[in-house]
Amino acid sequence: MTHPAATLIFLLLIALVIALGFMAGRWKAGNLAHIEEWGLGGRRFGTWVSWFLIGGDAYTAYTFIAIPALMFGAGALGFFALPYTVVCYPILYLVFPRLWNVARARGYITGPEFVRGRYGNKYLALAVGLTGIVATMPYIALQLVGLQTVIGALGLPGHLPLVAALIVLAAFTWTAGLRAPAMISIVKDLLIYLTVLAAIIVIPAELGGFGAIFAKVDPAKLLLPVPHAHSGGLYTGYATLALGSAMALFLYPHTMTGILSSSGPRVIKRNAALLPAYTIMLGLLALVGYMAVAAGVRSMPQFAASFAKYGTSFAVPALVLHAFPAWFAGVAFGAIAIGALVPAAIMAIAAANIFTRDIWGPFFTAGGTHGSALTAKLFAMVMILGALAFVLGLPSTYAVQLQLLGGMWVIQTFPAIALSLFTRFFNGWALLLGWAAGIASATWLAAEKGFSGSIWAFHIGGYSLPSYIALATVLLNVLVAGALSPVCNAIANDRARDETRAEDYV
Numbered sequence: 001m002t003h004p005a006a007t008l009i010f011l012l013l014i015a016l017v018i019a020l021g022f023m024a025g026r027w028k029a030g031n032l033a034h035i036e037e038w039g040l041g042g043r044r045f046g047t048w049v050s051w052f053l054i055g056g057d058a059y060t061a062y063t064f065i066a067i068p069a070l071m072f073g074a075g076a077l078g079f080f081a082l083p084y085t086v087v088c089y090p091i092l093y094l095v096f097p098r099l100w101n102v103a104r105a106r107g108y109i110t111g112p113e114f115v116r117g118r119y120g121n122k123y124l125a126l127a128v129g130l131t132g133i134v135a136t137m138p139y140i141a142l143q144l145v146g147l148q149t150v151i152g153a154l155g156l157p158g159h160l161p162l163v164a165a166l167i168v169l170a171a172f173t174w175t176a177g178l179r180a181p182a183m184i185s186i187v188k189d190l191l192i193y194l195t196v197l198a199a200i201i202v203i204p205a206e207l208g209g210f211g212a213i214f215a216k217v218d219p220a221k222l223l224l225p226v227p228h229a230h231s232g233g234l235y236t237g238y239a240t241l242a243l244g245s246a247m248a249l250f251l252y253p254h255t256m257t258g259i260l261s262s263s264g265p266r267v268i269k270r271n272a273a274l275l276p277a278y279t280i281m282l283g284l285l286a287l288v289g290y291m292a293v294a295a296g297v298r299s300m301p302q303f304a305a306s307f308a309k310y311g312t313s314f315a316v317p318a319l320v321l322h323a324f325p326a327w328f329a330g331v332a333f334g335a336i337a338i339g340a341l342v343p344a345a346i347m348a349i350a351a352a353n354i355f356t357r358d359i360w361g362p363f364f365t366a367g368g369t370h371g372s373a374l375t376a377k378l379f380a381m382v383m384i385l386g387a388l389a390f391v392l393g394l395p396s397t398y399a400v401q402l403q404l405l406g407g408m409w410v411i412q413t414f415p416a417i418a419l420s421l422f423t424r425f426f427n428g429w430a431l432l433l434g435w436a437a438g439i440a441s442a443t444w445l446a447a448e449k450g451f452s453g454s455i456w457a458f459h460i461g462g463y464s465l466p467s468y469i470a471l472a473t474v475l476l477n478v479l480v481a482g483a484l485s486p487v488c489n490a491i492a493n494d495r496a497r498d499e500t501r502a503e504d505y506v
Contacts, residue, residue, distance in 0.1 A: 003153075003154055003155060003321070003326050003329065003330075004326075005325075005326035005327050005330065006154055006321075006326045006327065006329040006330035006333060007154050007155075007156065007330065008330065009327050009329075009330025009331055009334065010150075010154060010330045010333050010334045010337065012330075012334075013191070013330070013331070013334030013335075013337075013338065014165070014168075014334065014337060014338070016187065017184050017187065017188075017338050017341065018168050018172070020180075020183050020184050020187065021168070021171075021172030021176060021180040021183070021184055022171075022172055022175060022176065022180075023183070024172070024176040024179040024180040024182070024183040024184070032175075032176070032177055032373065033372075033373050033374075034373060035109065035353065035356060035357075035372065035373040035376050036107075036109055037177070037373075038177035038178070038349075038373045038376065038377070039109060039177055039178060039257070039349050039350075039352065039353040039356075039373070039376055040109050040178060040257065040260055040261045040353070041177070041178040041179055041182060041261040043104065043260065043261060043262065043263060044261075044263055045182060045261050045262055045263055045267070046262075046263050046267060047267050047270045047271065047274070049182055049186075050258070050259075050261070050262045050263075050267050050268075050271055051271050051274050051275065052182070052185040052186045052188075052189050053181065053182045053185050053258045053261065053346075054255065054258040054259065054271055054275060055185070055189055055275055055278045056181065056184075056185030056188055056189060056258075056339075056342045056343065056346070057181070057185075057254045057255055057257075057258050057342065057343045057346040057347070058085075058249060058255055058258075058275075058278070059192075059278050059281075059282065059339075060139075060142075060143055060146070060339060060340065060342075060343040061143050061146035061147060061150075061336050061337070061339035061340035061343070062139075062142040062143055062145065062146045062340075063081075063282070064146070064192065064285060064316070064335075064336055064339055065146050065149060065313050065316050065317075065336065066142075066146075066313065067081050067282065067285060067286050067289070068285060068286060068287075068288040068289035068292065068315060068316050069289060069311075069312040069313045069315050069316065070289065070312075071221075071286050071287070071288075071289025071290055072289035072290075072292050072293055072312050072315040073289075073312040073315075074221070075217070075218070075220065075221025075222065076221060076222055076223050076224050077224065077234065077238065078286055078289060079283075079286060080238050080241045080242045080245070081282055081286065082279060082282065082283050082286070083239075083242040083246075084241070084242040084243075084245040084246050084249075085246075085276070085278065085279040085282055086246075086276065086279055087242060087243060087246035088245075088246035088247075088249045088250065089272045089273075089275055089276055090272070091246060091247065091249075091250065091418075092250055092259070092268065092271070092272040092275070093268075093269055093272035093273075095250070095418050095421060096250060096256075096259050096268050097265030097266075097268045097269055098265075098421045098422070098505045099111070099114060099256075099259070099260070099417070099421055100259065100260060100262060100264070100265050100268055101265055101504060101505050101506060102114060102421070102500050102504040102505050103260055105500075105501075105503075105504040106499065106500060106504060108260075108357075109260060109353050109357060110129070110253070110256070110257075110260075110350075110353050110354045110357050110358060111128065111132070111251070111253070111256050111413065111417045112125040112126070112128040112129035112132070112354055112357070112358040113125065113357050113358055114417065114420075114500075115128050115416045115417060115420065115428075116358065116362070117498075117499045117500055118420050118424075118428075118498055118499075118500055119416075119420075119426075119427075119428030119431070119494055119497065119498065120428065120494055120497025120498065120499065121428035121429065121432070121494065121497070122358075122362045122363070123432060124416060124428045124429075124431055124432045124435075125358050125362070126358065126359065126362075126363070127432055127435050127436075128358075128413045128416050128417065128435070129354040129355075129358035129359060130359075131409050131410055131412065131413055131435075131439070132251075132252065132253040132350075132351070132354055132410060132413070133253070133351045133354055133355065133383075134406065134409065135252065135253075135403075135406030135407070135409050135410040136252065136253055136254065136347045136350065136351045136383070136406070137351075137383065137386060137387060137390065137402075138390070138402035138403040138406055139252070139254075139343075139347055139403055139406060140344050140347045140348065140383060140384070140387035141387045141390040141391050141402075141403075142403050143340040143341075143343055143344040143347075143387075144162065144166070144340065144344065144387055144388065144390075144391045145313070145391060146313075146336060146339070146340045147162060147165060147336075147337050147340040147341070148162055148391065149310050149313050149314060149317060150317060150333045150336050150337050150340075151337075152306060152309065152310065152314075152317075153306065153314070153317035153318075153320075153321060153333060154333060159392060162388070162391070162392075163388065165337070165341065166384055166385075166388050168341075169341050169344060169345055169348075169384060170380075170381055170384050170385075172345070173345045173348055173349060173377075173380055173381075173384070174377050174380070174381065177349060177373075178257065178261055178346065178349050180345060181341075181342045181343075181345040181346045181349075182261070184338060184341065184342050184345075185342045187338065188335065188338040188339050188342050191331065191334060191335035191338065192281070192335045192336075192339060193281060194331070194335070195331065195332045195335050196281050196284055196285050196288075198324070198328065198332075199284075199285075199288055199291070199320075199323075199332075200284050200287065200288075202323060202324065203288070203291045203295070203319070203323045204291070206323060207291065207294050207295060210287075212294065213287075213290055213291055213293075213294040214290065216293060216294040217290050217293050217294065218293075221293075224238060234455075234466065236465050236466050236467060237455040237466035237467065237468065240455075240466075240467045240468040240471045240472075241454065241455065241468040241471075243468070243471060244407075244411060244468040244470040244471035244474070245407065245468070245470075247411055247414055247418075247470075247471070247474070248407050248410050248411040248414070248470060251410050251411065251413050251414060251417060251418070252350075252410055253347070253350035253351055253353070253354055254343060254346040254347040254349075254350040256350065257346060257349060257350040257353065258346065288315075288316060288319065289315060289316075291319060292315040292316065292318065292319040295319055295322060295323065297315060297318035297319050297322055298315075298318075300318070300322065303318045303321075306318065316336075317333070320332045320333070344384070344387070347383070348380040348381075348383040348384050348387075349376075349380055351379065351380070351383045352375075352376040352377065352378075352379040352380035352383065353376060355375070355376070355379040356372070356373075356375045356376040356379065360375055360379075404446070404451065404454055405442075405443065405446050405451065407454075407470055408442035408443075408446060408454070408469050408470040408473065409439055409442065409443075411438075411470045411471070411473075411474045412434075412435050412438035412439050412442065412473070412474055412477050413435070414474055414477075415431055415434060415435075415474070415477055415478050415481050416431045416435065419478070421505065424495060424498060425482070425485060426481050426482070426485045427481075427484070427485040427488035427489050427492075427493070427494055428488075428494050428497075429484075429488045429492070429494070430480070430481045430482075430483075430484035430485040430487070430488045431481045431485075433480055433481065433484055434476075434477040434478065434479075434480040434481030434482075434484070435477060435481075437473075437476055437477055437480045438473045438474055438476055438477030438480075441473045441476055442469055442470060442473040445469045445472075445473070446469060449469075454468055454469055454470070455467065455468060455469070456469050456472065458472065
């Protein structure tokens with residue numbers, strides 16, 4: 001079933017994005033042959049541009065589809081995204097201005113590069129860098145899954161529209177670097193806010209108000225189940241999922257790139273105060289999942305084939321098509337599609353920065369040179385094409401499973417990056433062993449769950465405590481690194497290899 005009016009508006013918005021993407025190379029002009037200019041925007045972005053950019057790469061198209069879909073399918077558990085996106089901002093405020101300071105002082109453009117400078121250990125930096133790249137690939141793929149869902153909702157045939165969108169993405173990423181998604185994120189976020197505001201006004205009015213909406217939702221999906229005796233139930237799982245997700249968010253290469261592109265630590269602190277506006281929007285967006293339940297979109301015959309193909313991820317597109325006129329559906333789908341292209345571009349750029357500075361330079365060039373912007377551009381294309389091959393060649397459930405695993409992996413870099421900004425207690429080799437313990441235990445526990453869940457019930461002293469696997473395993477990581485650091489320092493103390501200075505962090 002095609003939707004001509006919605007498709008026309010959708011294509012016009014995509015055309016606007018293409019134009020902005022190619023114009024961005026001349027915005028805040030710099031020499032894009034230098035990787036710091038291409039991959040970090042020359043560290044020139046002020047408060048508002050950083051607000052749009054960091055928000056644009058943290059709140060992705062997959063977020064806008066997956067959170068309501070989780071509410072639609074699983075109910076109240078989906079609200080974990082709210083405490084998660086509240087807790088993450090104090091972490092942003094406390095930790096990342098220090099990273100910006102030392103990165104600026106030493107010319108670092110990635111988190112792994114800071115780790116290499118802090119410990120003089122290129123293998124620890126390699127582990128941190130590879131973790132980020134591997135965690136990023138399925139994340140890009142999921143943006144494409146979100147884009148594919150929107151394209152499918154419009155009734156556009158085959159994979160050609162998705163391939164065309166990726167070619168455009170690759171082209172403006174190559175020519176403009178981080179400036180392109182920074183400029184486009186402004187349009188994307190304005191469209192998302194417009195769509196969410198329209199949804200929370202128009203749809204409840206059509207359905208008889210929020211009271212009528214909640215009345216149509218299964219009561220079991222409105223609250224987490226009460227724990228049994230000697231069990232934390234889903235309460236501890238919910239809390240640890242929120243905390244662990246918050247700890248991991250700004251360790252992803254794409255979010256860290258957005259932070260390091262800011263013009264200074266005060267910009268980062270201001271954004272820690274301003275970015276919770278997105279959390280308000282996310283809470284309202286989560287309610288769209290309940291609206292889809294109340295509207296009964298799953299039982300509508302015109303959407304049966306799409307639900308069979310896309311599962312609960314089709315809940316938001318189905319509700320948009322049902323509740324809004326065709327032209328506004330085009331606006332909403334355009335917002336989601338742009339919300340896929342912006343973070344996908346940032347993710348590809350961030351992974352390319354890591355490959356160039358932390359893999360290609362130290363291991364494959366004479367003297368461990370930094371590597372060029374051309375190397376970064378080529379690897380960004382590899383990431384984009386790899387993600388496209390991932391989406392076209394494998395079931396989307398694989399991308400979901402690997403992204404779930406990616407969150408458990410990327411949090412294992414927390415000791416090497418976040419904790420190392422405040423202390424030099426750890427030894428680099430001990431951190432590498434802690435990282436290995438965390439990665440191995442997280443992967444094993446996720447495999448035991450069949451890669452279909454992220455909560456594991458730990459039995460301690462006769463009490464069952466369900467916990468987010470990532471949080472439990474990063475605690476193991478810290479314990480191993482902390483216990484082994486004195487031993488490793490006694491064998492080969494690496495503190496003299498720290499190229500940073502105390503004044504770099506201030």
